[in-house]
């Protein structure tokens with residue numbers, strides 16, 4: 670087990686993931702020894718979204734820098750999605766570390782998001798910011814009213 674000390678918790682989380690081959694809930698020390706962890710690989714707790722606008726990078730491995738990218742990543746699973754390219758890399762989304770447990774059938778159905786709806790969701794996420802941290806919200810030109 671590696672112990673990394675770093676002031677930025679999310680970067681630390683990313684580093685730990687890389688070094689210990691973290692596989693989500695399957696890696697939890699809280700599981701009984703008898704637990705079959707195969708179905709838990711690649712699954713992660715649903716995080717709190719409070720102050721999420723000022724706590725980039727996102728997801729368990731810090732793979733995305735912008736909330737806009739997280740929303741487009743959710744949308745990309747739809748069969749008719751326009752979001753086939755990761756806007757942060759300019760190429761197709763990278764393969765997941767664990768692909769076996771993704772519920773692709775359920776994720777395919779749904780109405781794809783328009784750019785305006787994606788902006789609205791980012792604004793909603795920004796509205797979850799405590800007043801004390803509002804000055805830290807990145808100024809990327811998006812106007813939320």
Ligand code: HEM
Pocket residue numbers: 713714715716717718721724726727728729730736739790794
């Ligand atoms: C409009 C709906 C949703 C929005 C705007 C949203 C937004 C987000 C955001 C911003 C993150 C990144 C949080 C962070 O890294 O700190 C996130 C992660 C996550 N969300 Fe959602 N979410 C939505 C719906 C859902 C639903 C319906 C589920 C589960 C049924 C879900 C499960 C998760 C999980 C498990 C993660 C962590 C993924 C990881 O660590 O790799 N989300 N979500």
